[in-house]
Amino acid sequence: MKTVRSNWLSRLGIVVIAALLVAAISVVQYQRLRSIMDKERDIRSHMVLRALSNRIIGVLDLAEATMDENLLYLKRSLDNPDSVFKAMEYLIDDNPHILGGCIAFIPYYYPSKGRLFEPYAVKEGGAILTRQIGDAEHDYTSNRFFIRALETGKADWSDPYVYGADSTWNLTTYSYPITDDRGRIIAVCGLDIDLSWMGEMLNATQHFASSFGLILTEDGTLVAGPPPSRASAGCVEKAMALLREGQGDSSDGELAVRSIRMDRDPNWQIVQVYKTDEVFADMHRIRRQQLFLILLALAILFFMIQRYARNERKLREATAEQARIGAELSVAGKIQQEMLPKAFPDHLYGTVEPAREVGGDLFDFYRRDGKLFFCIGDVSGKGVPAAMLMSVIHSLFRMVSMREGSPARILRALNDQICTGNDSNMFVTFFTGCLDMYSGRLRYANAGHDKPFLLTDTATLLPAKSNMPLGAFPGTEFEEQVCDLAPGDGLFLYTDGLTEAKNPGHENFGRKRVQDALEACLAAPGMTPESSIRALSQAARRFAGVEPQSDDLTMLLIRFIPGDLVRDRITLDCDTKDVSRLSGFVKTYLDKLEMDRKTAGGLRLALEETVVNVMNYAYPAGEAGSVTVYADSNRKEVRFTVVDNGIPFDPTTVLSADTTLDVQNRPIGGLGILLTRKLMDAVSYAREQDRNVLTLTKSII
Amino acid sequence: MTTSVQEIDGKLVAKLCGELDTAAAPETEQALQPLLESGGKDIIIDCTELDYIASSGLRILLGIRKKATELGSRVVLKNVGDAVRDVLDLTGFISIFEFE
Numbered sequence: 001m002k003t004v005r006s007n008w009l010s011r012l013g014i015v016v017i018a019a020l021l022v023a024a025i026s027v028v029q030y031q032r033l034r035s036i037m038d039k040e041r042d043i044r045s046h047m048v049l050r051a052l053s054n055r056i057i058g059v060l061d062l063a064e065a066t067m068d069e070n071l072l073y074l075k076r077s078l079d080n081p082d083s084v085f086k087a088m089e090y091l092i093d094d095n096p097h098i099l100g101g102c103i104a105f106i107p108y109y110y111p112s113k114g115r116l117f118e119p120y121a122v123k124e125g126g127a128i129l130t131r132q133i134g135d136a137e138h139d140y141t142s143n144r145f146f147i148r149a150l151e152t153g154k155a156d157w158s159d160p161y162v163y164g165a166d167s168t169w170n171l172t173t174y175s176y177p178i179t180d181d182r183g184r185i186i187a188v189c190g191l192d193i194d195l196s197w198m199g200e201m202l203n204a205t206q207h208f209a210s211s212f213g214l215i216l217t218e219d220g221t222l223v224a225g226p227p228p229s230r231a232s233a234g235c236v237e238k239a240m241a242l243l244r245e246g247q248g249d250s251s252d253g254e255l256a257v258r259s260i261r262m263d264r265d266p267n268w269q270i271v272q273v274y275k276t277d278e279v280f281a282d283m284h285r286i287r288r289q290q291l292f293l294i295l296l297a298l299a300i301l302f303f304m305i306q307r308y309a310r311n312e313r314k315l316r317e318a319t320a321e322q323a324r325i326g327a328e329l330s331v332a333g334k335i336q337q338e339m340l341p342k343a344f345p346d347h348l349y350g351t352v353e354p355a356r357e358v359g360g361d362l363f364d365f366y367r368r369d370g371k372l373f374f375c376i377g378d379v380s381g382k383g384v385p386a387a388m389l390m391s392v393i394h395s396l397f398r399m400v401s402m403r404e405g406s407p408a409r410i411l412r413a414l415n416d417q418i419c420t421g422n423d424s425n426m427f428v429t430f431f432t433g434c435l436d437m438y439s440g441r442l443r444y445a446n447a448g449h450d451k452p453f454l455l456t457d458t459a460t461l462l463p464a465k466s467n468m469p470l471g472a473f474p475g476t477e478f479e480e481q482v483c484d485l486a487p488g489d490g491l492f493l494y495t496d497g498l499t500e501a502k503n504p505g506h507e508n509f510g511r512k513r514v515q516d517a518l519e520a521c522l523a524a525p526g527m528t529p530e531s532s533i534r535a536l537s538q539a540a541r542r543f544a545g546v547e548p549q550s551d552d553l554t555m556l557l558i559r560f561i562p563g564d565l566v567r568d569r570i571t572l573d574c575d576t577k578d579v580s581r582l583s584g585f586v587k588t589y590l591d592k593l594e595m596d597r598k599t600a601g602g603l604r605l606a607l608e609e610t611v612v613n614v615m616n617y618a619y620p621a622g623e624a625g626s627v628t629v630y631a632d633s634n635r636k637e638v639r640f641t642v643v644d645n646g647i648p649f650d651p652t653t654v655l656s657a658d659t660t661l662d663v664q665n666r667p668i669g670g671l672g673i674l675l676t677r678k679l680m681d682a683v684s685y686a687r688e689q690d691r692n693v694l695t696l697t698k699s700i701i
Numbered sequence: 702m703t704t705s706v707q708e709i710d711g712k713l714v715a716k717l718c719g720e721l722d723t724a725a726a727p728e729t730e731q732a733l734q735p736l737l738e739s740g741g742k743d744i745i746i747d748c749t750e751l752d753y754i755a756s757s758g759l760r761i762l763l764g765i766r767k768k769a770t771e772l773g774s775r776v777v778l779k780n781v782g783d784a785v786r787d788v789l790d791l792t793g794f795i796s797i798f799e800f801e
Contacts, residue, residue, distance in 0.1 A: 576723045576724060576726075576757075578724070579723040579724040580722065580725070583720065583722055597784070598783065598784065598787065601753060602787070604753070605753070605755060605788065608722055608723060608755050609756055612723045612755070612756075612757070657792070659792060659793025660793065662797070663763075663766055663767055663797045664767060664770065666763055666767075666797065671756035671759055671760070672756045674791070674792060675756055675788065675791060675792065678791045679791070
């Protein structure tokens with residue numbers, strides 16, 4: 001849990017670092033963008049201001065040009081004071097920006113006109129009206145424009161001013177001194193130029209909703225400004241204060257001003273004022289959007305990292321799990337291999353080559369009562385389920401065959417066990433047999449397995465009935481068959497992994513090739529079961545070539561090599577008096593085996609006790625019958641088989657006498673079976689064909 | 702199988718010769734009958750020449766031993782050979798007899 005939490009935190013840390021990086025980039029970007037935008041806006045402002053300035057200069061220049069152009073005509077009209085009116089009328093008509101014009105003569109210039117004479121022309125209601133306006137009430141000689149022109153002798157532009165009864169006119173006056181032939185100033189011509197368009201023009205060219213223009217005189221008087229709808233008086237005042245402080249371009253947090261001067265007479269200052277907020281409003285909006293997108297991206301990133309980490313953890317766990325399963329499988333495979341017989345006597349050999357880690361094939365063999373019990377099986381399917389069933393069957397075979405000598409009954413018991421709770425419908429083909437190592441009698445039963453090969457001089461199929469495989473139907477009866485082997489004969493058992501080994505052309509190895517390979521082994525001198533099986537395995541592998549092994553391959557080869565046999569038999573009447581004949585028989589038989597007296601005495605005692613037991617219990621009082629004793633040995637082992645036709649009696653189930661009790665409590669019975677058990681290696685009982693068959697074996701090496 | 706019983710120095714001495722197998726057991730039991738009527742005398746069973754004994758023979762010995770215990774007399778097995786001793790050993794009889 002702790003690791004999970006710290007992993008979670010470390011992933012969050014990655015996202016936070018990414019967020020910080022993005023934020024840093026965003027800040028740098030913002031600063032740069034802002035400075036670029038500032039620069040851009042400056043260029044734009046100055047372009048606008050220059051255009052405005054040019055426009056104003058154009059109007060002023062035009063007024064000056066109008067003056068120059070009409071000067072000659074005006075001067076000529078001076079000869080007659082009354083014709084001056086006409087000249088002024090022409091003059092103002094020449095220029096649409098000129099609202100009106102006057103020409104103020106120096107006092108008494110026209111004696112006929114008295115001291116003050118000032119012809120005036122004005123545009124009113126689409127017509128031009130003229131009148132003389134100089135009189136005592138309107139004494140222009142004290143007027144600034146008149147005095148200045150006389151003093152400087154130069155043309156001059158007045159500061160703008162408001163004129164008219166309703167203050168609707170915004171004007172500037174161009175004063176121009178008129179000289180006579182001798183260069184004396186005789187009059188001053190004043191042209192009133194309409195400036196009301198400037199405010200409109202200023203604010204029509206603004207590219208921000210809240211920006212506005214201003215025009216100031218050289219001494220800072222406002223010439224034209226925005227209408228109140230565009231900017232409040234306070235805002236204008238603030239902008240002008242900023243201008244005074246900054247001597248031109250400057251800004252505080254709220255407003256920014258940019259200005260140029262006309263650099264001529266009149267040297268007005270044209271100004272553009274912005275609200276900083278608005279300039280960067282778009283940028284701020286973009287920034288907010290960007291921030292939102294970045295946060296979204298980071299959230300997605302975090303989510304993806306979480307997902308990735310989880311998937312990666314799952315993958316790691318799955319890989320570990322797979323490795324663990326692999327290791328367990330390999331252990332399971334080893335355990336399985338170890339369950340199979342590993343030590344082989346000379347006359348027998350078997351192998352399992354699983355196609356995977358674990359296999360569904362099995363074989364087994366063991367010797368009991370001088371008989372070789374063996375089996376071979378192939379569980380349907382492969383892998384773990386098959387392997388598990390195989391292990392179960394292997395154990396069952398051992399358990400069942402330990403107390404049951406008939407192959408058919410072994411199969412029946414196995415089948416009933418496997419059918420119980422076989423919900424997965426698995427089945428097993430199985431062949432089991434029991435070879436008497438003295439007589440060579442082979443009893444066998446088949447449950448759907450491939451017929452083994454009987455090896456004599458040739459290899460032929462053992463005539464084995466197929467029957468149903470194990471696990472198919474409960475209660476199936478299996479037919480038991482018998483075949484007598486001659487010394488040297490053999491049996492070769494295999495699973496279909498051999499006959500169905502495939503070559504790259506998808507051709508089966510087949511029974512014929514198996515037969516040929518077996519006959520080649522039979523023909524070759526000095527072949528043991530082990531070398532024969534190796535040869536077959538190699539033949540199959542050579543045939544398969546590069547094609548991988550697709551099925552488990554199991555082979556078992558058994559040869560009947562009884563060795564130097566010493567065999568005898570005796571039939572006794574069912575009478576303990578006949579035991580003396582048995583004593584003679586045993587002594588003669590054991591003498592042939594040349595064994596020591598002590599062992600011989602033990603064997604004799606065990607056999608006598610067994611036979612006496614049979615006589616006493618298999619034939620109830622007075623019933624006549626016989627007991628036959630078969631004695632077999634290969635000089636390594638002695639086997640006594642005691643056969644009678646009496647009632648079923650299994651002495652191996654009789655309790656042995658307790659040898660620890662005191663004298664008075666010592667039982668009289670149970671001594672015989674006690675001695676038999678102690679003296680022999682194995683004692684086993686079977687009821688076969690209405691006969692009791694007791695087998696006693698002992699190793700004598 | 703031959704069996705003889707003699708009284709020597711107030712003790713009953715039985716001598717078993719040959720092989721005491723199941724076939725020989727009835728007559729041997731018959732021959733050893735005096736040992737069951739010992740009247741408190743100690744019993745010595747000479748096994749010098751006993752080569753073989755089966756469980757039926759052991760049963761006879763056990764009968765004698767039980768009776769003797771009742772009568773308060775001793776039972777001693779004398780000169781027991783290896784083959785017989787092994788059987789006595791296997792059956793636990795070695796713990797209920799005295800040996801000489």
